[in-house]
Amino acid sequence: MKLQNKKIPEAEFLKIREEVLKSWKTGLDSQLDLDNAVKYLKTVPDYKNFAIKLNQAKANGTTLVQPRAGVPELDVHIKLLNYLEECGADFLPSTVDSYTRQNRYIEAQKGLDESVQIQRALLNGFPVVNHGVTNCKKVFESINVPIEARHGTPDARLLSEIIHASGWTSNEGGGISYNIPYAKSVPLEVSIINWQYCDRLVGYYEERGIKINREPFGPLTGTLVPASISNTIMIVEALLAAEQGVKNITVGYGMGGNLIQDVAAIKALYTQTIEYLEKFNYENMEISTVFHQWMGGFPQDESEAMALIAYSSSVAALSKATKLISKSPHESIGIPTREANGLGVKASKFIVNMLKDQSMADSPELESEINQIKAEVDCLLNAILKVGNGDIAIGIVEAFKQGLIDVPFAPSNCNAGKILPARDNDGKIRILEFGNLAFNDEIKEFHRKKIEERAKSENREISFQLTVDDVYSVSEGKLIGRPKKVRV
């Protein structure tokens, strides 16, 4: 199959589908028959439909909270979700284990079996594919809010089939955002084609009157990702999804740490996503935004972690993001207990409720940061479209190949890995080494100046050490990794 940004014809989709369902035994379940699945999805009440609940939140200007959570065993997983719902989670997740993410179902099965046996989780998530539709429906039927699969799977076709047929009305991911940070050697063409399939499935349901939400994964590597780079990828994935018939999309962003830049990023993301969808004539699109609490290394101290969670929540609320993904006070240590996870949800809910009538005041600083991000995104998208001869799918693959777009710290071979980010004197994320990034000279000059200002004020050279210091800084309780003062 040749990659292009073109809706997969239904017949072709159904043909590929046959192969997909054969890739693991749970794919053969008759509940995966599309007519059955459509029938089941039609019974999903509005309050358990992800897309509908998001639309309502957007209309009310509220920010809803969703944790991450997933444990291998069915019963324990259901109890975990019930508990988080009690804590106030507006949306529930099922975070999928890492073997499943790499389609290693045999290892996932081993991990699941042994976890059951020794009564201790050996997997870092809920292996949806191994559990199959019956169990996933049990999960769905045990809760009272919409549920989404959250994973990081370059080939999530079978996974997507199973979750949607089970009433899960949202799927996180995308051909770029679930490859670049989550794989080493999966070609970008392949993951994009796979995700075109996942989007086409949603389009299929959409055509039958079933609303399903899709959520590209904004934070990418979670580590000093410049807003314009993640926003660009969000817009590309939104365009790819829209082409396959997806209507309800939540574009995402992972907190950077500077209040103004974070609010600007969400605002720019929202407007530009809509702008580009309109430019390419996708109609009746429903766009919302998701803000991820700090995605880099967390502080170990639990009260500090709680403080960071609360601070992240206030930024989300002030930015008016539609959804907020919460973390827990155990973040730096390991998968949280359900109690720790619940503490994160409660703290987050408290803040978004408390701040629901407030938003970030318009200011020259905010406006100029929004404009900066927008200009950078336009620049990157122009470059992508250019190398793709107008085809965004071809363009993004080529752009990654040439390093025109580049994600810091990404493990993927498809990523050039040449740019180096660092914070400026306000803590805004800028770029100190551009590699081949498709920024114009004016933008590069702006970044250079900002980084120089900081280096000068710290009396040191511009080097990778700045980046390294900024990777550690938040977990050490600072936003900017200033050189440690040497005591005399």
Next chain:
Amino acid sequence: MKLQNKKIPEAEFLKIREEVLKSWKTGLDSQLDLDNAVKYLKTVPDYKNFAIKLNQAKANGTTLVQPRAGVPELDVHIKLLNYLEECGADFLPSTVDSYTRQNRYIEAQKGLDESVQIQRALLNGFPVVNHGVTNCKKVFESINVPIEARHGTPDARLLSEIIHASGWTSNEGGGISYNIPYAKSVPLEVSIINWQYCDRLVGYYEERGIKINREPFGPLTGTLVPASISNTIMIVEALLAAEQGVKNITVGYGMGGNLIQDVAAIKALYTQTIEYLEKFNYENMEISTVFHQWMGGFPQDESEAMALIAYSSSVAALSKATKLISKSPHESIGIPTREANGLGVKASKFIVNMLKDQSMADSPELESEINQIKAEVDCLLNAILKVGNGDIAIGIVEAFKQGLIDVPFAPSNCNAGKILPARDNDGKIRILEFGNLAFNDEIKEFHRKKIEERAKSENREISFQLTVDDVYSVSEGKLIGRPKKVRV
């Protein structure tokens, strides 16, 4: 003695002093001899001097953290302070018990003795006067940061003598702020005269080259206090203190809950305090600000309380207040354990450190709120000066009598208690019932309009119920006490 805003002549001060020292046996300690005290205070190193550390923080633009803490027994109290210092407290407090605050030393002694006996605190603070200079010096010598007495004492003359002679270089309070919220039937003249004495004592030390900080208590009743009212009282107390020779003053403000209003309040407070001190020709004044984390009813849930603590800290950091008073996750229940208190300190420190390079962006909304507060303060101060024929001390007493200035929910008989505050649609604190408050018509009209907007949007009448709902709201996780939706 007749009240007026006039520096107490040294001879007169020393004469009153003789009486003051006789009011409880610990006053007779020879360590209270002023020459001894001056000698002792001269040994206090800079890093343990409150005023000097505040000046440094202001110069660096950082926000330093101080908890509240006090238990009856000396050893337990010292351990508590050591623990909080380990948690990162930049300044330490000794919160004084409520009997001492009312000069009921006999009851304080009973409470102290029984607490020692049953090994459980029966007093809500550290009874400084009963402990006397020797014990207070032990406290001071056991810690490595500056320490302040925090109380709520209309007549704190003996208390102030004891703490300063023990090396404690800051004293919270003031003739208004430690009467109106803290007493029922102490005449304002009396508490002001008493606090002129406390200020004169600081002036005495100041004349001998010893820097001591004074901190009027900004939050007052902690409950829906309009910023202009508390700021006015802060400025009055700063003027009263300056007249007695105080040079280093930290004016305070208790968080209201709306981000813009809170930042505006701190900014207006700082500028206007300086403005008025200059207007009355007080020279070489060192002014800093203190932001109090949410002072009203706290949520019971500890993760919610932590979230509120963290949110409060971000507001403080963005406002660039010099000091932040932290709360604990036990706030709504009772005096915190030292661990709970430490959690609050750590969370607060984390946030002020993380945000230290950021401040609130200038915006039209912020500017107009600053101007609003300033205009209201000018209006109130004009009225006070007018009824005092230019004497601020006489004026404030008279203004309270006439209700020209009025504090919501205050227990004092000197307070008219006629105004009713409530939030507007952004959560900013406004006034719905003015009583005799000395606002001009334009200002009143502004408040009326704001409250009307809210009432209209909630489809209800303007009444005390708005105020009541807003008193409860934050502890229930909302800023604005909207009417509860009746489910059908």
Next chain:
Amino acid sequence: MKTIVIGVIGADVHAVGNKIIEYTLNNAGYNVVNIGVLSSQEDFINAAIETNASLILVSSLYGHGEIDCRGMREKCVESGIADILLYVGGNIVVGKQDFGHVEEIFREMGFNRVFAPGTPIDNALGNIQQDLGE
């Protein structure tokens, strides 16, 4: 219309809850006699006698409740209102203590109902109705 005496005992100046309690009980149809903050046991008892009250509702927020409330029932007995209902609520002891134990201490002092920290007055309306029989 039954009469309830309310106030805040001891050296306690927490006035907000007290004002809200007055408002809430008034709305609920009681005759409320509010003696305010910084009130002694005697203040409560005198007010109750003068107004022929059915219930004394003591608030203590600041932590000294245990000391301040001791002997109050005995004083009621001495003053001839032995059977008057006594409630206490607010934050009645210092710190976060096991409430079962705290309740016991105050029950032994002769309080008919003892409320956990943060119980808003609204949640006690049911008890009041029940006890005052209306």
Next chain:
Amino acid sequence: MKTIVIGVIGADVHAVGNKIIEYTLNNAGYNVVNIGVLSSQEDFINAAIETNASLILVSSLYGHGEIDCRGMREKCVESGIADILLYVGGNIVVGKQDFGHVEEIFREMGFNRVFAPGTPIDNALGNIQQDLGE
């Protein structure tokens, strides 16, 4: 100059720490062979044999470390590098567990040093120096 093989084991893609470890060990004067994320036991062992490494420094962040590391020492023995130093660190098990117990599990698997969650590589430099004897 001693050689250290570093990488992230199993289906784990956490790349940030790995890049920082490379940078830090390089700065500390070692010859670093970085096999990156998503590496199998075999990948580590082959790299160690090829480069005559003194130490294999295994990172596992994602929680499956326990499954992924089992049998690694045995494979080293089979491959003729029985005595090579094996370190493991990161977030090596699922969740917040008692670290004493976790350390035991990995020591029994034959790891010479086992690091608690969040121990930055800088804190292990002393151990490396000591063990590699320089």
